[in-house]
Amino acid sequence: MKAIQFLGANKIGVNEIPMPEVPDGWGLIKVSHSGICGTDLSIYGGTHPRAKAPLTMGHEFSGVIAEDAIGFPKGTRVTVYPLISCMECTPCKEGNKHVCNTLGLFGIDAAGGMAEYVAIPLENIIKLSDNVSDKLGALLEPIAVTVHTLRQTGFQPGDNAIVFGCGTIGLCLALTLRLFGARDIVLAETDPARIEIAKGLGFDVINSMEIDLNEFVKERTNGDGFDRVYDCAGAAPVASCLLDVVKVRGQIVIVASYKKPTELPLFKGMAKEVSINFVRVYRQKDFEIAAEMAAKEPLYEKIITHVLPAQKAQEGFDLLFTKGTGAIKVMFTF
Incomplete structure (x- = not known):
């Protein structure tokens, strides 16, 4: 399958990589849209402390379930809560897994969604309403950040x-x-x-x-x-x-x-x-609320300024590093 990968400071490539393994309790997602986040820009620039090449980036994405899984029949449209929490540290035990002492993220600490397929734990997969397009589904992560911002404060x-x-x-x-x-x-x-x-x-x-x-x-x-x-x-x-x-x-x-x-x-x-x-990232409840809000507010989709095929990965990153392009949210399609 094709994947957009970080290959070193200021180097990305669209590479052929093996299909992901799908452990018990995980689901296989066929990715539709995947967005570039500010974190991805740090990874691309080689300044992110945890990202190690070669890495399939992307933690803002949407898609469909590729194989039947418990609670998620094949074809279910979904997005992903991309946090990786240990569930053993004090913050996790106190109900604050979003600020886990060793918090990780798909697309940084594990393969992300800038690929044709990605495997994700079922508990991290969130269903999309029919009123939310595939494109908007890949924007739910930043919307969840803002829901968390207001609820948390x-x-x-x-x-x-x-x-x-x-x-x-x-x-x-x-x-x-x-x-x-x-x-x-x-x-x-x-x-x-x-x-x-x-x-x-x-x-x-x-x-x-x-x-x-x-x-x-x-x-x-x-x-x-x-x-x-x-x-x-x-x-x-x-x-x-x-x-x-x-x-x-x-x-x-x-x-x-x-x-x-x-x-x-x-x-x-x-x-x-x-x-x-x-504030930092979001709770899973914030993600669910974001999904409901996006279904009712079409203007969120206008924040997505560019949607490019995955083969134009370099062009997508260049848009966000170049002044005057008008680029805000840039996404890739698979």
Whole structure:
């Protein structure tokens, strides 16, 4: 079968590899769509600490069950909860397997879904509604990140919010905030193409390099700041302003994965009694909720900007490394 594989720093290939073995309690999935995540970009660049070549990447994917399995007849349309938890450490035993002490991921620590077929434990397989396309089914993983973000940090309907970053997670989060009942949502982004896509989804978007951010926030919030501030950018210039735009006793949530240490002006946080929360991936319940939400909100699919055949793997990665392409979520079909 064909698979997109990481072969070393800045090297990928579309290779012929053996069909996966399917242990008892696992299912064989014939992959339809598989998306490139920010983690995959780190793997491609050779900077991910756990990814070892040759590796079949991909933890955002959809497909159909290829062989009858318990609870999953052949042909069942599915996506995958891609976390690998030990179930023996303290976090796992306390019901927090998503932050397992040795958390792994299909596509990093085991073969992933950028292939024609992949074997996955049945307990990690999630059925797709008929209202969710194969393409959208491969976007459920990032949607689940945003569902987890709001559920884990106590979001309340009626809160207002600013979201920094209009990549996949930022746009998914904005849509999820709207569905969760946010009163007012503003997005901040500097890339013109992404700004236009965000506006096309019906959001107010500001370019923080072209306006006085503090003045904008004062005017928008009657001088209070935002109830909830979400960092989906992971960039030092964003970190430096988070505490300026949050209200007194408001909440900042770090959703982005920072690749380098950065500074926060912590006295500002103390002065406002701000809470700063961090979130990581998702619980399985979040994935199930994401699947239900995606069935009701077709706009999530507009975040998928490019769908390419697997043979164009290099082109797909190049789109995300090149400025000005307008690429947000790039997927491959098998």
